[in-house]
Amino acid sequence: MSKGIEQQTDKRSNGKVIKKLVLLVFAMFGFGFALVPLYDVFCDITGLNGKTNDVGVAYENDGIDTTRTVKVQFITRMAKGIPWQFEPVINEISVHPGEVKFVNFYAKNKSKRDIIGKAVPSVSPGIAAGYFQKIECFCFTQQPLKSGEDVEMGLQFYVDIDLPSEINTLTLSYTLYEISVKVDS
Template sequence: MSDNRQQAVNKSVKKLVLVVFAMFGFGFALVPLYDVFCEITGLNGKTSGEAAQVSTAGIDESREVTVQFISHLAKGIPWKFEPMVREIKVHPGEMKVVKFYALNQSERDIIGQAVPSVSPGQAAIYFQKIECFCFNHQPLNAQQDVEMALQFYIDPELPKDINMLTLSYTLYDITAQVDS
């Protein structure tokens, strides 16, 4: 093979290796970038992991929004986890408290973490959690049960065309991550 051809092949190989590393780095950075994007825009129903400030805008009694509560268990967590109320009606700006029930059905202690999601996604920035069990780890001993509170309000700035929200929690077993 001529020297020119060998140099061209070497240059192409170097470019391809660089592209592979760049793609790997970009793929690795996508998850945190996506989380930041969702937090800023409220897309994908991600809610803030921090307590909201109590609104002083007042209650909009001319509107009523239905809030549905759904719970899911991540694969492998032997808990019972469910909302104690499946649906409530709330006026934007009105403070509400609902409870979720959790039971560790296993013979070992487990630490759970609930991750919230709001649907439709654009409503997530208007769903304000004042106090939420999702802010903290939830350690439960074997066969222990607990009622966990969620205090929230819907921001009165919620677009008028949204009259129903669904708050979904997925519960994960994070025992291994916390114990490490």
Template sequence: MSTEQDQKLSNNKTKTVKKLVLVVFAMFGFGFALVPLYDVFCDITGLNGKTATTAASVNEDGIDESRTITVQFISRTAKGIPWQFEPMINEITVHPGEMKLVKFYAKNESVNDIIGQAVPSVSPGKAAIYFQKIECFCFNSQPLKAQEDVEMALQFYVDAELPEEVKTITLSYTLYDITGSVES
């Protein structure tokens, strides 16, 4: 091989390596961007049962008394959080547009102060965008001292635009210990 051919081959290898490195960095960056992109997508579409993380405005469209929706409440604690956490009522019947207030009970059963954060999910997923929370304990972290208990409020309505085929909505909360991520 001539020196010119060696130089050309070397240049081609260098270009290929540069392209591969660029692809690796692009894939790495895309991997990091997926989580916020997924969150935005779920917020817009209501996919995966994600509900809004901020308060909705009060319903001013009136109440549709011709329809009845059953709303079920489920709660659970993430592994390792020593709290009792449960809805004070498991199920309620509402008319679309009707404002309701329900409460959840939480007790820190440990000897340590713990900060909890409830993360909501709605099923069926398509109902998430129609479940409007006016006030929710899930909007803020919940600090509880050792052995302290609290009643936490959820005020909501179901938007009248909820598809007719949806007769039951299940609101599920998972409570996580965020003490380590808040304190520093």
């Protein structure tokens, strides 16, 4: 008699474990699904993401703070496998907050085929990303280059006058990705 009770208890116990494991699997799936929006919220709160505006902004002439100078550095890199040369024409520029500046980036398609590229910007420190305003940028559009073609691509920007005073240097980094396959399909 006690053997039957033990087997029933074991079956109930096994059923509880299975239910808990299934619940755990669903919870893990839900967490994985929610991870991207949670990461975005975390980055917004901590200022770690470095995302800049995706479309041009109108220049807000709040004056130019000539008492401050901010160094803006430019860094470029290419995603693995894209056969381009991609670099800033100048590596850094000094700018007064509120002052509009224009810089160029050089790109050359070194492959034997036409390629469409897309540059993705990031600003560091991340907290300064909201103060780096792009008026016009090649990163807003796709960049198609024929085999062997080269081009200078422009960036017009300003650093918002409300940039915290402890930030003296901004780094604008572009990563160039090939999107030819995505456009073709």
